[in-house]
Amino acid sequence: MKKSDTLKGWALASPLLLVLLAFLLLPIAMIVVVSFWQATEFAIVPAFSFENYQFLFSSPVTYKVFWATLRYALITWALTLLIGFTVAYYLAFHIRSNAAQTALFLVCTIPFLTSNIIRMISWIPFLGRNGIANQTLIGMGVIEQPLEWLLYSDFSVILAFVHLYTLFMIVPIFNTMMRIDRALIEAARDNGASGWQILTNVIIPLSKPGIMIGTIFVLTLVMGDFITVRFMSGSQSANVGRLISNDIALLQYPSASATSVVLLVTVLLIIGALMRFVNIRKEL
Amino acid sequence: MSRMRFSRRSLLKTGGAALAASALPAPMIWAQEIKDVTLRQFGTGVSNLNEVAQKVKEDLGFTLEMTALDSDSVTQRAATQPDSFDIADIEYWICKKVWPTGNLQAMDTSKIKNYDKIVGIFKDGKLTPESVIAQGTAPHSVGFVEGPDSKTFAKEQTQWMTLIPTIYNADTLGIRPDLIGRPISTWAELLNPEFKGKASLLDISSIGIMDMAMVCESMGEIKYGDKGNMTKEEIDKTIAIFTEAKKNGQFRAFWKSFDESVNLMASGEVVIQSMWSPAITAVKTRGIPCVYQPLKEGYRSWGGGIGLSKSLNGIALDAAYEYINWYLSGWVGGFLMRQGYYSAVPETSKEFMTPNEWGYWFEGKPAAEDIANPFGDLLAKAGESRDGGSFYDRMGAVACWNSVMDENQYMVRKWNEFIAA
Numbered sequence: 058m059k060k061s062d063t064l065k066g067w068a069l070a071s072p073l074l075l076v077l078l079a080f081l082l083l084p085i086a087m088i089v090v091v092s093f094w095q096a097t098e099f100a101i102v103p104a105f106s107f108e109n110y111q112f113l114f115s116s117p118v119t120y121k122v123f124w125a126t127l128r129y130a131l132i133t134w135a136l137t138l139l140i141g142f143t144v145a146y147y148l149a150f151h152i153r154s155n156a157a158q159t160a161l162f163l164v165c166t167i168p169f170l171t172s173n174i175i176r177m178i179s180w181i182p183f184l185g186r187n188g189i190a191n192q193t194l195i196g197m198g199v200i201e202q203p204l205e206w207l208l209y210s211d212f213s214v215i216l217a218f219v220h221l222y223t224l225f226m227i228v229p230i231f232n233t234m235m236r237i238d239r240a241l242i243e244a245a246r247d248n249g250a251s252g253w254q255i256l257t258n259v260i261i262p263l264s265k266p267g268i269m270i271g272t273i274f275v276l277t278l279v280m281g282d283f284i285t286v287r288f289m290s291g292s293q294s295a296n297v298g299r300l301i302s303n304d305i306a307l308l309q310y311p312s313a314s315a316t317s318v319v320l321l322v323t324v325l326l327i328i329g330a331l332m333r334f335v336n337i338r339k340e341l
Numbered sequence: 342m343s344r345m346r347f348s349r350r351s352l353l354k355t356g357g358a359a360l361a362a363s364a365l366p367a368p369m370i371w372a373q374e375i376k377d378v379t380l381r382q383f384g385t386g387v388s389n390l391n392e393v394a395q396k397v398k399e400d401l402g403f404t405l406e407m408t409a410l411d412s413d414s415v416t417q418r419a420a421t422q423p424d425s426f427d428i429a430d431i432e433y434w435i436c437k438k439v440w441p442t443g444n445l446q447a448m449d450t451s452k453i454k455n456y457d458k459i460v461g462i463f464k465d466g467k468l469t470p471e472s473v474i475a476q477g478t479a480p481h482s483v484g485f486v487e488g489p490d491s492k493t494f495a496k497e498q499t500q501w502m503t504l505i506p507t508i509y510n511a512d513t514l515g516i517r518p519d520l521i522g523r524p525i526s527t528w529a530e531l532l533n534p535e536f537k538g539k540a541s542l543l544d545i546s547s548i549g550i551m552d553m554a555m556v557c558e559s560m561g562e563i564k565y566g567d568k569g570n571m572t573k574e575e576i577d578k579t580i581a582i583f584t585e586a587k588k589n590g591q592f593r594a595f596w597k598s599f600d601e602s603v604n605l606m607a608s609g610e611v612v613i614q615s616m617w618s619p620a621i622t623a624v625k626t627r628g629i630p631c632v633y634q635p636l637k638e639g640y641r642s643w644g645g646g647i648g649l650s651k652s653l654n655g656i657a658l659d660a661a662y663e664y665i666n667w668y669l670s671g672w673v674g675g676f677l678m679r680q681g682y683y684s685a686v687p688e689t690s691k692e693f694m695t696p697n698e699w700g701y702w703f704e705g706k707p708a709a710e711d712i713a714n715p716f717g718d719l720l721a722k723a724g725e726s727r728d729g730g731s732f733y734d735r736m737g738a739v740a741c742w743n744s745v746m747d748e749n750q751y752m753v754r755k756w757n758e759f760i761a762a
Contacts, residue, residue, distance in 0.1 A: 100421060118758050125761075187609050205538055208610070209594045291594020291605075292544045293587070295761035303760075306413045307546075307753055 085321070092314035101310050109315035119300075119316075123323070126296040129211075129286070130279040133218040137275050138268065140219070141226025145267075146260070148227075149234035165227055168220075177217045177285055184208040184216075209291035217289045222278055226271035233267030234260070269335045273328055280324050376402045378660040383408035384430025385415055387682070388508045388645060392715070393673055401667055403660050419444060419648075428661060429648045434478040434547070434745045436504050436648065440492065445648040447489045447501035452662050455669040458686045460736075463506040463644070464498050468737050477551070477569025477742035480506060480644045504646025505665050506685035508677050511640035511735045515606060515616030519630045528552075528559040528638050531613055532586050541605055541614035542583075544595035546756035547749075551641050551741055552615045553579050559638050569744030573751055580755045584762045595760070599623075606631055618681045621728075626718050633728040639740030640729075646685075678702050679715050683732060705731030 095104045113119050144165065152158045168176060183189050184207040191203040206212055237260065245255045261268075283298025297320045304313035382389065382405055389409040397405045408426075410418065416438055419429045423444035431439065439445065450456045461467045466474040466481035474481075484503055485495040494503070516525050521536075531540055531552075543549050554568040557579050565575055586592070593611050596602040603623045605611040616633070624631040647668065649661055667673075674684025675693025679702065684690040691699050700706035705727050712721040721727075729735045746752055 116754075118761050122761050181604070182608070185608050185610055287597070291541075291592075292597060292760065293592065293594060295757070299760070300757065303753075303757060306411075308413065308417050309753075 088314045088317055091311055092318045094311040094314075096309050096311045101308075109312045110319075112312070113315055113319060118295075122295050122297055122300055123319075125294065126280055126298075129214060129218065129296060130276050132215050133222065133279050134272060134275050136215070136219045137223045137226045138271070140223050141230055141271060142264075142268070144223075144227050145231035145234055145264075148231055149237075150260075162231065165224060169224060173221060174284065174288075176221060177288060180213065180217055180220070180289070181208065184213055209289070209293060211290070211294065214286055214289040214294065217285050218279055218282075221285065222275050225274035225278065226268075229270035229274070230264055230267035233264050237263045265335045269331060272331060276327060277324055280320065374656055375660050375663075378403040378657050379406060380404070380427045380657065380660060380664065381406045381408070381425070382428040382430055382647075383410060383415065383418060383426050385409065385412050385432070385645070388430055388677065390676075392676065396672060397664065397667070400672075401660075401663055403664075405664070423651055427650050427653050427657060428664070429650065430507065430645060431504070431648060432643060432645045432743060433480040433483055433504065434643075434743050436646070437478050437483045437494075438745055439648075440483065440486075440494070440503055443492055444651050445503065446651045446653065447486050447491070447503060448505060448649060448662075448665070449489075450500050450502050452666075453502070453505065453669070454666045455686045455689060458688055459506060459669070460683075460685055460687065462509075462736065463646075463685060468733065472737060475639075475642065475739040475741055476565075476567045476744075478744035479742050480504075480509075480646070484646075504648045505669070506644060506646040507668060507673070508682045508684070509642065509644030509736075510618055510682050511642045511729070511739055512615070512617060513636055513640050513729070514613055514634050515602075515621050515624075516632050516634045517606060517609065517612040517630065518632050520609060520612045525613070525634050526637050528555040528636050531556050531615075532560065532582075532591060534589075534591070536591070536613050538590050538593055539610070539612045540592050541602070541611040542592060542595055543602070543615045544597045544760065546753050547745065548641075548743060549595075549615070550576070550579065550752055550756065551743065553583050555638060555641060555740065557582055559636075568741045570746050571748065571752070573748055576748060576752050576755055580759050584759055587759065587762060622681060622714070622718075622720055625720065635729040635735070635738070639738040640735065641741050641743070642736070642739040643743040676715055681714075681720075681727075683736065687732065701727055703732050705729075705734060 091101070092109055093105050093107070095102045095106055095108060148158055148161055152161060181188075185191070186203045186205065186208070188208070190207055191200075194200045195203065241259055241263075242255055245259050250258065281298055283296065283302045286294055286296045287299055297316060301313045301316050301320070304310070304316065380403065384407075389407045391407060394405040394407050397403065412432065412435065415429070415431055416435045418425060419431060419435065419439040420442050423442075429439075429445065436445075461469070461472075463480050463484055466472075466479050481498075483494050484506075485497070485499045486493065486501050486503055487495045487499060489501055491501070495501075514525070514528065514531060520539075530536070531542070542552060550571075551568060554563075554565055554571070554575075557563040558565055558568070560582075562582055563575060563578050565571060571579070594601075594605060596605060596614070599617065599620055600623075602614065602616055602620045605614065606616070606620070606624050607627055607629050618633060621631050621633045647665060649658070653661055669686045669689065671684075671686070671689035671691075671693045674686060674690030678684050678687070678690050679694060679698055681702065687703060691703075694702070697709045698712065701708045701712050701721065707726040708721050708723050710723045711719055712725075713719050
C-alpha cells in the first residue's frame with residue numbers, strides 16, 4: 058500500500074519533472090558545456106578551455122556592463138516597488154466593494170493587451186526631439202529648447218522598464234494584501250496605532266512575500282532584457298543581454314554561453330540572498 | 342530524355358561559349374523534367390525578392406524557394422549547412438570567409454552567356470581601364486579560383502568564377518538638407534560638433550568600422566594602409582576617436598535595422614548618418630527631403646553575387662545555370678536598377694527600363710517625367726536627378742569595399758567596448 062503510494066506520487070510528478078528536465082535543465086546544462094568550447098569565425102569547436110571566462114573576467118567592459126545592468130535593475134526595482142505598492146495598497150484597502158476592486162484591477166492590465174515591444178516603441182515618438190512631450194512643454198512655455206535627454210538616454214530606458222514591469226509588482230503585492238486579516242488592522246487601530254504605524258508594523262511585514270515575488274519578477278526581467286535597452290537607448294548603452302546578443306550575432310556561441318552562465322549565477326545569487334530575508338513558502 | 346540531356350551537355354563542352362549562347366535560350370527538350378526542379382536560394386533581403394521567384398516560374402518553369410536572412414546568419418549557414426541550400430546569394434566579403442570551407446562550387450564561365458558583358462569591377466577590378474582599384478575586399482579579388490576544386494582565390498580572371506555578381510551599390514552618408522542648410526562635402530562632417538546630438542552611425546561592426554575609417558581619414562587623423570584590413574593599432578586609434586565623440590554626446594543613437602535608420606532621419610532626431618540607399622528612398626517617399634550625399638573622399642561600396650552549393654549536380658545544376666543566365670539577361674537587372682541598385686550587366690537591363698528610367702538611374706540625367714519604383718512608389722519628380730550622378734560617377738568613386746579583416750575578432754571586441762563606453 059505504502060509502496061504503491063510512493064509510486065503514484067512519482068507517476069503524478071513525472072510529467073512536470075520530464076518537462077523541466079527537457080526544457081529547463083538540459084538547455085542550461087548545454088549552455089554550461091558550450092561555454093567551455095572554443096569558436097572560430099564560423100564554427101564552434103568542442104574543447105575544454107577557460108578562455109571564454111578568462112577573457113570575460115579580464116575585460117573592463119564586462120564589469121562596466123554588469124554594473125550598468127545592475128544599476129538599471131536597482132533603479133527600476135525601487136520605482137516599480139514604490140508605484141506597485143501604492144497602487145496595490147489603494148486597491149486593497151481603499152476600494153471597499155469587490156466589484157470595483159476587480160474592475161480597477163482589470164484596468165491595470167489593459168496596457169498589457171498589446172505586445173511588450175509595441176508598448177515600448179510607442180514611447181519613441183512621444184519622447185522624441187519633436188515629439189508630443191517636447192511640443193507640449195514648449196507650447197506651455199515651460200522650456201524653450203526641446204529636452205534632449207527625454208529619449209535615447211538612461212531616463213528613457215528606465216521609464217520603459219517601469220512602464221513595462223510595474224504590473225509584475227502590483228499583482229503579487231495586491232494578492233498578499235488581500236489575504237491580510239482585517240481584524241489585525243482593527244486591533245492595531247484599537248491599540249492606538251497611527252496610520253503610518255499600521256503601515257510599517259502590520260501591512261508591510263505581512264506583504265513581504267508579495268513584495269519578494271514582485272522583486273524576483275522585476276529583477277530577473279530587467280537583468281535578462283536586451284531589446285528595451287537597445288531601442289530606448291538608441292543602442293548607445295549596453296547591458297549584459299546586449300553583450301550576449303552581439304556575440305550570438307557574430308556566431309560566438311561559446312563566449313555568449315559563458316556570459317549567460319555568469320549572468321545566471323549573478324541572478325541566482327541575488328535571489329538566494331533575497332530568500333534569506335523572507336521565507337516565501339512559509340508565508341504564502 | 343535523360344540521354345538527350347547528356348548528349349547536349351557534352352555538346353556544350355566542345356561547342357564552347359558561342360554555341361552555348363545560341364543554344365541556351367531555345368526551348369529545351371527536357372523542359373518537362375526541369376519543371377520538377379526546385380532550387381533553394383537563401384541570402385540577404387536585398388535581392389531575395391518574391392517577384393524574382395514568381396518570374397522564374399513564369400520564364401523558366403521551375404520553382405525557386407527564397408529564404409531571406411541577415412548577413413551573419415547567411416554566413417553561418419553557408420559555412421556550416423551546405424546541404425540546406427542550392428544557391429547562396431551572398432556578399433563578396435562573405436565569400437572570402439565561406440569559400441575556404443569548400444561548400445560552394447566554382448562556375449564555368451563558358452556556360453555564362455553574358456559573361457563578356459559583365460562590368461569590369463567583377464572581372465579585373467577596373468570599371469574603366471584607368472580606374473584605380475579601391476581598398477577592402479574588392480569583388481574581383483575573391484571572384485575567381487584556379488580550377489573547379491580550388492580553395493584559394495586566383496589573382497586574375499580564370500574560367501572558374503566563385504560568385505556571379507548580381508547586385509551592388511555605393512554607400513555614403515545620408516543628410517537632411519532642410520535641417521542642415523549648407524553644403525556637406527566630406528565624411529569628416531559626421532563628427533562636426535555642429536551636429537552634436539544629431540548624428541548617427543550604424544551598429545553593425547563590420548560596416549560601421551569602415552564608415553568610421555572614412556571619417557578618421559577624412560579628418561586627417563589617421564592614414565590607413567588598407568581601410569578594409571586594418572592593423573590592431575589602426576583599429577585602436579579609430580575606436581578611440583569615436584569613443585571620445587560618443588562621450589561628448591555627438592551621437593543621438595546608433596541603428597541596426599533599416600527601419601530604425603529611416604525613423605531617425607524622418608523624425609529629425611538625426612540630420613547626418615550612415616545610411617543605405619533604399620532607406621533614403623523610404624524617407625523621401627514620406628515627403629521629407631533627404632539626400633544621399635556624394636562626398637569628396639568617395640563611397641563605401643558593397644556587392645553581392647550568386648554562388649552554387651557543392652552538392653548541386655545533374656539536372657538541378659543545369660537549372661541553376663539557366664537561372665544564372667536568366668538572371669543576367671536583363672529582367673532582374675531592370676527590376677533592381679529601378680530601386681536604385683546596379684546590375685552586373687547593365688546593358689541587358691536597359692531593355693527592361695524606359696529611356697527615362699535608364700537616364701535617371703544609370704546616366705544620372707534629370708528625370709524627364711516622374712520616376713517610380715517597381716512597386717509604384719514615387720521616388721523622384723520630373724526634373725530631379727539622382728544623388729551622386731551617373732553610374733560611372735558613383736561606382737568610379739569607390740574608396741573602399743565592404744570587407745572582412747584579419748583582425749576581425751579583435752575589432753569586434755573593440756566595437757563592443759565602444760558601444761558600452
